[in-house]
Amino acid sequence: xxxxxxxxxxxxxxxxxxxxxxxxxxxxxxxxxxxxxxxxxxxxxxxxxxxxxxxxxxxxxxxxxxxxxxxxxxxxxxxxxxxxxxxxxxxxxxxxxxxxxxxxxxxxxxxxxxxxxxxxxxx
Amino acid sequence: xxxxxxxxxxxxxxxxxxxxxxxxxxxxxxxxxxxxxxxxxxxxxxxxxxxxxxxxxxxxxxxxxxxxxxxxxxxxxxxxxxxxxxxxxxxxxxxxxxxxxxxxxxxxxxxxxxxxxxxxxxxxxxxxxxxxxxxxxxxxxxxxxxxxxxxxxxxxxxxxxxxxxxxxxxxxxxxxxxxxxxxxxxxxxxxxxxxxxxxxxxxxxxxxxxxxxxxxxxxxxxxxxxxxxxxxxxxxxxxxxxx
Numbered sequence: 271x272x273x274x275x276x277x278x279x280x281x282x283x284x285x286x287x288x289x290x291x292x293x294x295x296x297x298x299x300x301x302x303x304x305x306x307x308x309x310x311x312x313x314x315x316x317x318x319x320x321x322x323x324x325x326x327x328x329x330x331x332x333x334x335x336x337x338x339x340x341x342x343x344x345x346x347x348x349x350x351x352x353x354x355x356x357x358x359x360x361x362x363x364x365x366x367x368x369x370x371x372x373x374x375x376x377x378x379x380x381x382x383x384x385x386x387x388x389x390x391x392x393x
Numbered sequence: 394x395x396x397x398x399x400x401x402x403x404x405x406x407x408x409x410x411x412x413x414x415x416x417x418x419x420x421x422x423x424x425x426x427x428x429x430x431x432x433x434x435x436x437x438x439x440x441x442x443x444x445x446x447x448x449x450x451x452x453x454x455x456x457x458x459x460x461x462x463x464x465x466x467x468x469x470x471x472x473x474x475x476x477x478x479x480x481x482x483x484x485x486x487x488x489x490x491x492x493x494x495x496x497x498x499x500x501x502x503x504x505x506x507x508x509x510x511x512x513x514x515x516x517x518x519x520x521x522x523x524x525x526x527x528x529x530x531x532x533x534x535x536x537x538x539x540x541x542x543x544x545x546x547x548x549x550x551x552x553x554x555x556x557x558x559x560x561x562x563x564x565x566x567x568x569x570x571x572x573x574x575x576x577x578x579x580x581x582x583x584x585x586x587x588x589x590x591x592x593x594x595x596x597x598x599x600x601x602x603x604x605x606x607x608x609x610x611x612x613x614x615x616x617x618x619x620x621x622x623x624x625x626x627x628x629x630x631x632x633x634x635x636x
Contacts, residue, residue: 377468384454
């Protein structure tokens with residue numbers, strides 16, 4: 271049995287979509303709406319998807335490695351999903367850190383306010 | 394009861410919208426020991442809790458928004474640590490804790506036998522009532538903590554505690570967030586601080602409702618168990634003294 275090949279149309283559509291992702295991320299960084307440290311994972315996602323979408327031979331080969339014989343573009347879904355999971359996990363750690371810092375800030379602020387209030391009432 | 398006069402001592406009272414209970418708690422604390430300073434940590438209260446507390450002569454720390462019990466208590470411990478207190482007791486602002494029982498938890502700390510002493514609502518005789526599911530949860534946690542601590546612990550959720558300065562140092566630096574008492578006990582043990590437990594009387598709530606409902610207690614158990622498990626693999630925040 272000959273392994274299935276990636277259809278040209280699928281490749282073109284996926285490449286276009288991935289390119290849009292890369293361009294949007296680029297624009298967000300350029301307009302300072304996305305910090306570089308959070309953009310890196312997204313850029314990496316976009317670039318990997320562009321490469322895999324455009325390079326049909328490569329996608330077919332990689333699909334072969336993982337035993338995906340019926341429909342090689344399924345590898346695109348898998349890779350995309352993997353990156354999305356990594357990005358989400360990364361954001362969970364970012365949120366956790368922010369909320370920890372938020373607690374410390376609230377505590378320090380409240381303690382300072384108490385100090386100030388007690389000093390003012392002592393004067 | 395030993396003489397407290399030689400110690401700078403403070404009561405940490407976390408309170409969230411407790412304007413109806415806080416006044417009485419503060420009066421009872423004063424009646425227990427006139428030399429006891431009190432810091433009330435108002436955890437983002439939207440009622441008159443901070444004003445009532447200030448009117449009763451307490452130091453008041455107003456958190457800008459609700460941090461949850463762990464964040465509030467830690468704020469109080471930081472206050473005590475920064476202001477150089479030797480001894481701290483924690484007594485909740487909802488009226489469940491009985492300040493007159495404080496000498497029981499203070500005794501082992503004053504005697505130098507413990508760094509933290511926790512008042513347990515079980516074993517005092519007059520039967521603290523709670524639902525059956527809740528009792529199962531409490532037993533399970535007690536069994537786990539007892540196993541980790543290698544000493545018998547019956548009440549892992551009690552916030553009625555006395556701490557010396559070593560314990561204050563630890564908790565000022567790091568204190569668990571949402572439901573802190575269970576993890577706090579395990580942190581105590583991991584840092585080689587001495588933990589003890591004594592039976593005390595507690596009251597039922599007078600006004601308002603407890604923050605722990607049925608659905609929440611399941612969430613609570615899952616979270617605490619996860620925290621306990623992960624906590625076993627965590628490094629120390631404050632270097633433990635080798636004993």
